[in-house]
Amino acid sequence: MKKIWCAVLALMMILTVLCAGCEKDGGSGDSQSADLPTVTAPPASGGNGLPVGLTADDNHAPAGMTREEWLATLSEEQRKAEELVGHTVEELYEAVGEPKSAVYTASCLVEGGEDGILTYDGFFVSTTKTPNGIEYVMGTESE
Numbered sequence: 001m002k003k004i005w006c007a008v009l010a011l012m013m014i015l016t017v018l019c020a021g022c023e024k025d026g027g028s029g030d031s032q033s034a035d036l037p038t039v040t041a042p043p044a045s046g047g048n049g050l051p052v053g054l055t056a057d058d059n060h061a062p063a064g065m066t067r068e069e070w071l072a073t074l075s076e077e078q079r080k081a082e083e084l085v086g087h088t089v090e091e092l093y094e095a096v097g098e099p100k101s102a103v104y105t106a107s108c109l110v111e112g113g114e115d116g117i118l119t120y121d122g123f124f125v126s127t128t129k130t131p132n133g134i135e136y137v138m139g140t141e142s143e
Contacts, residue, residue, distance in 0.1 A: 078123040089135040
């Protein structure tokens with residue numbers, strides 16, 4: 001039971017961080033925050049390079065660690081997921097399988113889209129889904 005509550009709390013913290021940008025415009029959600037990242041994701045099969053967020057090379061390891069050192073501390077599945085930042089969730093599912101659960105909220109990054117948290121054993125994957133249904137991997141967080 002304690003693990004469930006810890007997972008729920010971690011999920012709530014991640015969702016809070018993902019949606020923190022929504023409140024910068026007074027909570028209306030009508031304007032984009034100027035400090036949100038906008039980088040073109042790698043084209044998926046038939047993709048059109050929509051601006052959705054970070055690419056894997058833009059992610060930063062904790063202070064005092066190189067990206068390679070940090071990746072070495074992750075589980076094999078989380079490392080695969082982290083290396084797929086900017087790619088579609090279909091590629092994620094092929095690499096590490098389907099998540100145990102998924103939760104979605106209105107996106108703070110893509111107008112008319114959704115931000116998602118996919119739960120795996122030991123880690124979470126954040127995603128952004130565009131209005132046309134393409135969902136991109138945005139990052140991972142250890143449980």
